[in-house]
Amino acid sequence: MSDTLIEVSNVSKIYQRGKMDVPVLESLNLTVDQGDFLALMGPSGSGKTTLLNLIGGLDVPTSGSIRIGSENIDQLSQGQLATWRSRNVGFVFQFYNLLPVLTASKNVELPLLLTGLSGKERKKRAQAALSVVGLEDRANHRPAELSGGQEQRVAIARAIVSDPELLVCDEPTGDLDRTTADEILELIQLLNKDYGKTVLMVTHDPKAADHASHSLHLDKGRLIEAQPA
Amino acid sequence: MNSLSQISAITMMNLHNLPARIGSSLVIVVGIAGVVAVLVAILSMAKGFEATLQGSGSPDRAIVLRGGSTSEMASSLSSQQTNLISTKPGILNTDKGLLAAKETYVIADIRKRANNSPANMPMRGVDQNSFEIREEVEIVEGRNIEFGRFELIAGIKAADQFQGIDLGSELNIRGAAWKVVGLFEAGGGIYESEVWVDNVVLRQNLKRGGGSNSLFVKLESPADFDVFEQALQDDPQLETNVLRESTYYAAQSVSTTAMITNFGYAVGIIMAIGAIFAALNTMYSAVSARSVEIATLRALGFGQVPIVISVMVEALALAMIGGLIGATLAYLLFNGYTASTWGGTFSQVSFDFAVTPELLTRGITWSCLLGLIGGLFPSITAARQPITVALRGM
Ligand SMILES: Nc1ncnc2c1ncn2[C@@H]1O[C@H](COP(=O)(O)OP(=O)(O)OP(=O)(O)O)[C@@H](O)[C@H]1O
Numbered sequence: 001m002s003d004t005l006i007e008v009s010n011v012s013k014i015y016q017r018g019k020m021d022v023p024v025l026e027s028l029n030l031t032v033d034q035g036d037f038l039a040l041m042g043p044s045g046s047g048k049t050t051l052l053n054l055i056g057g058l059d060v061p062t063s064g065s066i067r068i069g070s071e072n073i074d075q076l077s078q079g080q081l082a083t084w085r086s087r088n089v090g091f092v093f094q095f096y097n098l099l100p101v102l103t104a105s106k107n108v109e110l111p112l113l114l115t116g117l118s119g120k121e122r123k124k125r126a127q128a129a130l131s132v133v134g135l136e137d138r139a140n141h142r143p144a145e146l147s148g149g150q151e152q153r154v155a156i157a158r159a160i161v162s163d164p165e166l167l168v169c170d171e172p173t174g175d176l177d178r179t180t181a182d183e184i185l186e187l188i189q190l191l192n193k194d195y196g197k198t199v200l201m202v203t204h205d206p207k208a209a210d211h212a213s214h215s216l217h218l219d220k221g222r223l224i225e226a227q228p229a
Numbered sequence: 230m231n232s233l234s235q236i237s238a239i240t241m242m243n244l245h246n247l248p249a250r251i252g253s254s255l256v257i258v259v260g261i262a263g264v265v266a267v268l269v270a271i272l273s274m275a276k277g278f279e280a281t282l283q284g285s286g287s288p289d290r291a292i293v294l295r296g297g298s299t300s301e302m303a304s305s306l307s308s309q310q311t312n313l314i315s316t317k318p319g320i321l322n323t324d325k326g327l328l329a330a331k332e333t334y335v336i337a338d339i340r341k342r343a344n345n346s347p348a349n350m351p352m353r354g355v356d357q358n359s360f361e362i363r364e365e366v367e368i369v370e371g372r373n374i375e376f377g378r379f380e381l382i383a384g385i386k387a388a389d390q391f392q393g394i395d396l397g398s399e400l401n402i403r404g405a406a407w408k409v410v411g412l413f414e415a416g417g418g419i420y421e422s423e424v425w426v427d428n429v430v431l432r433q434n435l436k437r438g439g440g441s442n443s444l445f446v447k448l449e450s451p452a453d454f455d456v457f458e459q460a461l462q463d464d465p466q467l468e469t470n471v472l473r474e475s476t477y478y479a480a481q482s483v484s485t486t487a488m489i490t491n492f493g494y495a496v497g498i499i500m501a502i503g504a505i506f507a508a509l510n511t512m513y514s515a516v517s518a519r520s521v522e523i524a525t526l527r528a529l530g531f532g533q534v535p536i537v538i539s540v541m542v543e544a545l546a547l548a549m550i551g552g553l554i555g556a557t558l559a560y561l562l563f564n565g566y567t568a569s570t571w572g573g574t575f576s577q578v579s580f581d582f583a584v585t586p587e588l589l590t591r592g593i594t595w596s597c598l599l600g601l602i603g604g605l606f607p608s609i610t611a612a613r614q615p616i617t618v619a620l621r622g623m
């Protein structure tokens with residue numbers, strides 16, 4: 001009884017570089033079920049980040065449509081899209097993208113500033129998210145005082161603090177050593193299994209893809225189903 | 230969407246970042262402080278000049294010049310004419326007689342105390358009535374001149390400024406030695422920049438005969454000016470230009486005040502353009518250094534408007550700090566500072582710079598405007614940068 005959460009239909013993305021058109025995705029179709037953990041692989045420049053950004057609502061397709069849950073996000077205005085992102089998507093980036101001046105706790109609280117929650121409630125939820133990623137004791141550390149793995153955990157806490165359905169991760173372990181990477185991948189797997197998050201993860205690492213429920217290969221703008229390992 | 234908390238969060242982030250960017254932020258502060266200090270200083274000069282000249286005239290006094298002249302120096306009246314003018318209605322009559330004074334106004338070469346540079350000193354030949362007409366004139370040191378002698382009294386600002394004006398000493402002017410017998414105040418007005426001597430002695434010394442440059446009169450009341458003016462116009466034997474004393478000095482101040490003010494704004498604008506470029510440059514690099522952070526916030530759902538506002542707030546805060554520093558500097562360095570030598574009809578006028586609250590407000594308003602302009606374009610650029618491009622961190 002798996003519902004479809006993501007439906008990408010006939011999506012093309014053409015970048016403009018000066019006067020030149022740079023087609024990256026062409027008539028791409030993809031469906032992702034609710035609760036899925038999908039790894040997206042493929043050579044550099046194949047358009048993985050581009051596809052992820054479209055699904056996460058950071059960019060709009062040149063043509064085609066993207067439905068997430070009940071929302072056709074290609075129809076939304078910039079402002080509506082921002083609000084939609086804040087409620088429905090958690091982002092995890094390769095370089096964590098924490099704000100260096102804020103403590104871990106304040107970084108995690110950021111998405112909650114867009115809600116009407118009181119300061120006290122925000123703090124409580126940030127603390128809860130930090131304990132999910134196992135960093136409740138580092139709440140008052142600034143990013144510079146954390147290791148890369150810890151920074152990525154804070155970023156993951158930030159991604160889940162407003163309880164979105166969808167987690168979008170662009171090479172979340174790309175900047176980490178093997179052991180730390182595995183810990184992060186297990187954490188993401190946990191969020192998928194125990195917290196029911198649908199996860200879309202771009203990775204170059206075949207071992208990372210092993211943590212996913214299935215993998216897709218993007219090559220020259222086209223998607224190919226990969227054999228389960 | 231709670232946009233106030235968004236704005237405060239981003240602003241906090243920006244301001245927290247300030248210490249790390251102290252060097253480039255100082256460019257804004259110093260640049261704008263300079264603009265405001267210079268602007269306020271020059272405008273305070275205009276204000277001080279204006280105040281001095283406008284404070285010199287009284288509406289119940291009139292100055293009569295030869296028809297067609299607008300300044301004392303360019304005017305001359307014969308004794309015959311002044312006698313005739315003195316019979317006209319409107320002039321105050323006291324136990325000392327009708328209050329009309331024949332006066333001569335000349336320029337004397339002298340050197341400044343401060344830097345020994347040559348200067349033009351205004352020298353006024355007066356008669357007894359001159360003191361009745363100008364009640365504000367008060368001898369504060371020494372005594373008044375004795376008429377018929379080569380004696381001189383000096384306004385306190387003239388005494389401050391020019392070499393040789395010391396009580397008891399002799400001043401050589403155009404071949405005559407004038408003894409300095411007293412110093413006077415004149416309510417802070419322009420007369421304090423002049424030296425006064427006996428009109429008759431002065432004219433003999435200059436070989437000018439018995440007339441005068443002008444005739445100053447005290448009116449029965451300010452309202453009697455019209456009567457007096459009409460009477461002068463109605464007399465076919467007279468060709469005169471009569472002005473209220475207050476009007477005369479106000480008119481003298483207008484062009485110079487406007488010139489200083491315009492100069493102040495011109496310099497201010499030129500400097501402001503420089504400061505704006507500095508501010509733009511600083512803010513552009515500030516937002517570009519944070520483009521990934523800004524893109525991250527936007528990915529999380531933060532709006533463009535809070536980003537624009539927060540960057541503007543930062544620029545504004547820096548600019549206002551600069552404005553306050555500049556205004557304070559102008560106040561500390563220039564308020565009450567005495568300047569002199571201003572061209573035009575008044576060869577030498579001493580006046581105090583007046584850094585008024587109004588000018589301070591104007592300076593700080595300028596700093597805010599500069600901050601807004603300096604912050605606007607970078608903030609818009611920051612907010613409009615596509616998220617995906619900024620996230621790539623290029
Ligand atoms: N804003 C843009 N303007 C023009 N071209 C772009 C832009 N963004 C991406 N591209 C191009 O689109 C193509 C796909 O980029 P994308 O980042 O999606 O690839 P990727 O699969 O994520 O690669 P990588 O594995 O290196 O991260 C690349 O050729 C890239 O140069």
Ligand SMILES: [Mg+2]
Pocket residue numbers: 048049050170
């Ligand atoms: Mg990529």
